[in-house]
Amino acid sequence: MTLLTIKNLCIEFPGRHGTERAVDEVSFDLSPGEILGLVGESGAGKSTIGNGIVQLLSAPGRVSSGDIFLNNTKISTFSSKEIIKIRGSRVGFIFQDPMTSLNPLFTVENQLVETINKNLGIEDAKEASRIAIDLLHQVGIPDPEVRIKQFPHQFSGGMRQRVVIAIALAGDPELLIADEPTTALDVSVQDQILSLIRKLCRERQVGCLLVTHDMGVIASVTDRVAVMYRGKMVEIGKTAELLTSPKHEYTKSLISAVPRSSKKVDRFPLVEYIETTAKGLKHIDVKTHWLGQGTRHENIQDLLEIKDLNLSFVTRDAFLKKNRKYLQATRDINLTVKQGETFGLVGESGSGKSTIARMVAGLQKPDSGSIKFDGIELVGNPDQVAVKKARLQMQMVFQNPYSSLNSRMKVDDIIAEPIRFHRLAPPQEIKTIVGDLLDHVGLGRVAGLKYPHEFSGGQRQRISIARALASRPRLLICDEPTSALDVSVQAQILNLLKDLQDELGLTMLFISHDLPVIRQMCDRVAIMRYGRILETAESEDFFEHPQNEYSIELLGLMPRFDKIYEVEATA
Amino acid sequence: MAQFLLKRLFQVMLVMFIISAFCFGIQDSLGDPTRELAAMSMSDEERENLRDTLGLNDPLLVQYGRFVARAAQGDLGNSYFFKEPALTVILKKLPATLELVFAASIIIITISIPLGVFCAIRPRHLFAKFTMAASVIGISIPVFLTALALIFIFSITLGWMPSFGRGEIVHVWGYWSTNFVSLDGIAHIIMPSIALSSIMLPLFIRLVRAEMLEVLSSEYVKFARAKGLGSLTVYFKHALKNTMLPVITVGGVQIGIMVAYTILTESVFQWPGMGFMFLEAVNRSDIPLITAYIMFVGFLFVIVNTLVDLLYGLVNPMVDLVAGK
Numbered sequence A: 001m002t003l004l005t006i007k008n009l010c011i012e013f014p015g016r017h018g019t020e021r022a023v024d025e026v027s028f029d030l031s032p033g034e035i036l037g038l039v040g041e042s043g044a045g046k047s048t049i050g051n052g053i054v055q056l057l058s059a060p061g062r063v064s065s066g067d068i069f070l071n072n073t074k075i076s077t078f079s080s081k082e083i084i085k086i087r088g089s090r091v092g093f094i095f096q097d098p099m100t101s102l103n104p105l106f107t108v109e110n111q112l113v114e115t116i117n118k119n120l121g122i123e124d125a126k127e128a129s130r131i132a133i134d135l136l137h138q139v140g141i142p143d144p145e146v147r148i149k150q151f152p153h154q155f156s157g158g159m160r161q162r163v164v165i166a167i168a169l170a171g172d173p174e175l176l177i178a179d180e181p182t183t184a185l186d187v188s189v190q191d192q193i194l195s196l197i198r199k200l201c202r203e204r205q206v207g208c209l210l211v212t213h214d215m216g217v218i219a220s221v222t223d224r225v226a227v228m229y230r231g232k233m234v235e236i237g238k239t240a241e242l243l244t245s246p247k248h249e250y251t252k253s254l255i256s257a258v259p260r261s262s263k264k265v266d267r268f269p270l271v272e273y274i275e276t277t278a279k280g281l282k283h284i285d286v287k288t289h290w291l292g293q294g295t296r297h298e299n300i301q302d303l304l305e306i307k308d309l310n311l312s313f314v315t316r317d318a319f320l321k322k323n324r325k326y327l328q329a330t331r332d333i334n335l336t337v338k339q340g341e342t343f344g345l346v347g348e349s350g351s352g353k354s355t356i357a358r359m360v361a362g363l364q365k366p367d368s369g370s371i372k373f374d375g376i377e378l379v380g381n382p383d384q385v386a387v388k389k390a391r392l393q394m395q396m397v398f399q400n401p402y403s404s405l406n407s408r409m410k411v412d413d414i415i416a417e418p419i420r421f422h423r424l425a426p427p428q429e430i431k432t433i434v435g436d437l438l439d440h441v442g443l444g445r446v447a448g449l450k451y452p453h454e455f456s457g458g459q460r461q462r463i464s465i466a467r468a469l470a471s472r473p474r475l476l477i478c479d480e481p482t483s484a485l486d487v488s489v490q491a492q493i494l495n496l497l498k499d500l501q502d503e504l505g506l507t508m509l510f511i512s513h514d515l516p517v518i519r520q521m522c523d524r525v526a527i528m529r530y531g532r533i534l535e536t537a538e539s540e541d542f543f544e545h546p547q548n549e550y551s552i553e554l555l556g557l558m559p560r561f562d563k564i565y566e567v568e569a570t571a
Numbered sequence B: 001m002a003q004f005l006l007k008r009l010f011q012v013m014l015v016m017f018i019i020s021a022f023c024f025g026i027q028d029s030l031g032d033p034t035r036e037l038a039a040m041s042m043s044d045e046e047r048e049n050l051r052d053t054l055g056l057n058d059p060l061l062v063q064y065g066r067f068v069a070r071a072a073q074g075d076l077g078n079s080y081f082f083k084e085p086a087l088t089v090i091l092k093k094l095p096a097t098l099e100l101v102f103a104a105s106i107i108i109i110t111i112s113i114p115l116g117v118f119c120a121i122r123p124r125h126l127f128a129k130f131t132m133a134a135s136v137i138g139i140s141i142p143v144f145l146t147a148l149a150l151i152f153i154f155s156i157t158l159g160w161m162p163s164f165g166r167g168e169i170v171h172v173w174g175y176w177s178t179n180f181v182s183l184d185g186i187a188h189i190i191m192p193s194i195a196l197s198s199i200m201l202p203l204f205i206r207l208v209r210a211e212m213l214e215v216l217s218s219e220y221v222k223f224a225r226a227k228g229l230g231s232l233t234v235y236f237k238h239a240l241k242n243t244m245l246p247v248i249t250v251g252g253v254q255i256g257i258m259v260a261y262t263i264l265t266e267s268v269f270q271w272p273g274m275g276f277m278f279l280e281a282v283n284r285s286d287i288p289l290i291t292a293y294i295m296f297v298g299f300l301f302v303i304v305n306t307l308v309d310l311l312y313g314l315v316n317p318m319v320d321l322v323a324g325k
Helices: A046-053 A080-086 A108-120 A125-138 A157-170 A187-204 A215-221 A239-244 A249-257 A353-361 A384-392 A411-421 A427-440 A445-449 A457-469 A487-504 A515-521 A539-544 A549-557 A561-570 B002-029 B033-037 B044-054 B060-072 B086-121 B126-140 B143-157 B183-216 B219-226 B231-268 B274-283 B287-315
Strands: A004-015 A018-030 A035-039 A062-070 A091-094 A175-179 A207-212 A224-229 A232-238 A302-316 A325-338 A342-346 A368-373 A394-397 A475-479 A507-512 A524-529 A532-538 B170-173 B176-178
Touching: A004 A046, A018 A046, A018 A062, A018 A207, A018 A232, A035 A046, A035 A187, A035 A215, A046 A062, A046 A175, A046 A207, A091 A157, A091 B219, A108 A125, A108 A157, A108 B231, A125 A157, A157 A187, A175 A187, A187 A207, A187 A215, A187 A549, A207 A215, A215 A239, A224 A239, A224 A249, A232 A239, A232 A249, A249 A487, A302 A353, A302 A507, A325 A342, A325 A353, A325 A507, A325 A532, A342 A353, A342 A515, A353 A368, A353 A394, A353 A475, A353 A507, A384 A394, A394 A457, A411 A427, A411 A445, A411 A457, A427 A445, A427 A457, A457 A487, A475 A487, A487 A515, A507 A515, A515 A539, A524 A539, A524 A549, A532 A539, A532 A549, B002 B060, B002 B287, B086 B126, B086 B176, B086 B183, B086 B231, B086 B274, B086 B287, B126 B183, B143 B183, B143 B231, B183 B231, B219 B231, B231 B274, B231 B287, B274 B287
Parallel strands: A035 A207, A035 A224, A091 A175, A175 A207, A342 A507, A342 A524, A394 A475, A475 A507
Antiparallel strands: A004 A018, A004 A062, A224 A232, A302 A325, A302 A368, A524 A532, B170 B176
16 A cells, blocks of 8 residues: 555746756655655755645746655645645645744744644644644653743754644644754754654654655665655665665765765765866966965974863843853863864864854954964964964865855955965966966866856855965864765865865864764864863774763764664675 | 833933933024014113023033933923923824824725735736835825825815815813814824825835745745645734734834924924924924924834834744843
């Protein structure tokens, strides 16, 4: 018996420059109680399928051909009135970001009760409210009687996603469509939410279509998986089989691009299938090039020394000092980064890792403590010339390549700006240098004439890196440089960073919440929680023999793609 | 809450201090009040005596201190023309203006919200396009022109509507006489309130539309649809309440501005309100009345904004008035 059957589904977005086919001849089916993963990179059309099933496509999009059957009823031809009856009551939806999928102005009770009223036809407010409390209890929210009266902003991210799941289940649906349900959450919360979805699907015999880009998520909860590539489904099969012996080239490259947490490799396998770098780039010899001739430095042991660094934010202001409330963002941070190494800062959101990066880069002023770069004190040093000179030697690569580049400047100007500002090269040479930099990061010098919006996320991150290199830094601070990118692109960017480090002897402060990435990139790591460093260790030691309790827990929660993969492989 | 009000009170005092300094500056530099007060034949010596008794020869700071001390007690000086306290003159005229602003606000709210929502939900509908085009024209036509056109069409040509004054008013309480009880009173307030709302109405239609479009593209509206809620619930429960947040903020400021805008409308329609009074006071160089008016309007602005902030806190649970965020 099948719950959902999709046959030759095509979804099109008519636009000014012709019609774009987002989903192309996709067919699969789903049984009750089964979790089918839909995996692919951004733009693969995986979310579009989920939205297309209940006709939630955004404006010009439409199902152009193909059939969708829900329990042998053809729903692809339903009118908007008929489809509204299905939404919520037979098909439940979970969206990616729990911070935005709940209406901020209504209580959780209100949002649950309206769903129950509509989908179960229960008009009695008390009865509906009782069911709502019961649902919250089922999804694991403590004190549901009290919390139901609260507004969404009073819940944490993970708790909100539980509320969203409760709402999705309120109509007792047969099918659950989960669109990246854990992408916006921390690893520990992700694990809880995934187990919850899995448990509920099993108990209630609900079929689940799980849309995600994360192979770890696929490996840990799905029964079967379908791989999407540019609107086409390239492969479908049992999760364990597909992950261990992928047949299609794309699946193979996708899997190989996922960073392993089990062992460190020198470079990531290049995934030419997905995005190739520009060809015929000028190769520069770093030793003789401008880029390699920065302020050369005698080899010192510790490039960056941080001592007792403290910072707190005011979370609640008050007239009287004693009534003010503070959040201790970092607490007595001590760490040293050696010349030429990659130092990783790991932790969940809110652990203070980005705050440290911002303080090192001078974007945030610490309350107390000391930051020494190459022996120069950066905190409260009256010699501003020396501080400025030190700052020149550290550059930052930010998380989101979409917002960290000025969209009204040409790429050439973006990269040339630090060179011009610090007068690092004679004006007539700047153009050549910028071109060389663009070649060096794999974009090609023609890219310089374009504006940032003409590039993909990965290409933009290359621009960010080129910009950071333009002041010939010794320390590169990378704040989650790849977490906004697809895995294949992530592999390329990480390779690029490693290459640059080898050539230029860069020191890196690498911040990430992604443990496999940390393992691949870092020589030493520090684990952070609640603004404190819990453990500092050699990266290999940390992954093999974690000392701290929290580290062990964190490693246990790591996306288990490798685990299943290895068990199956050795079997 | 108490802390919020206390904070506000402090801000009110600061704002009023700045306005009072400004007003005092005007009073001081607009010429010698003895010229208006005294008879033509008064000798220089007598004039000097009068200046002494009025305290006009004291140092500027002393004069200002006296001005503030009096103002704090509600004494903003006496109007030269009306020969009574300026504040009393204003309070007598206030109800007429407030009723006019109230009527205009009703027109704005009842028309702009449905139209704005409609233009957001059906952006391609012919009527939506027409509304958007008309709103641009509406914004561009000055109030006095609209007012004159209304008088020309409905009063002079068609003869349907009275063209000036408040008509029949019914005394309610204190200085307050209302237009809203008698048919004649209502007939008199229609055209002035339309004229007054003509500038703000297109602005609000566009504001509601833009905010609604923004909200409609949000994730929680999509989630509300995915929950299976009907379009009406999605539009008028989930989307509209979120749309109203910025509209409330802008609306508060605009109501204050509207009180000031009544000057034009009131003078065209001979509406016996504060704006008309202010214009006359300027013509008569009635300086105490001018300064009292400016101080009073400033005070009104602060009060309206405080009320708006309280209302905003009521609608938006994320705003914690105590924390002052």
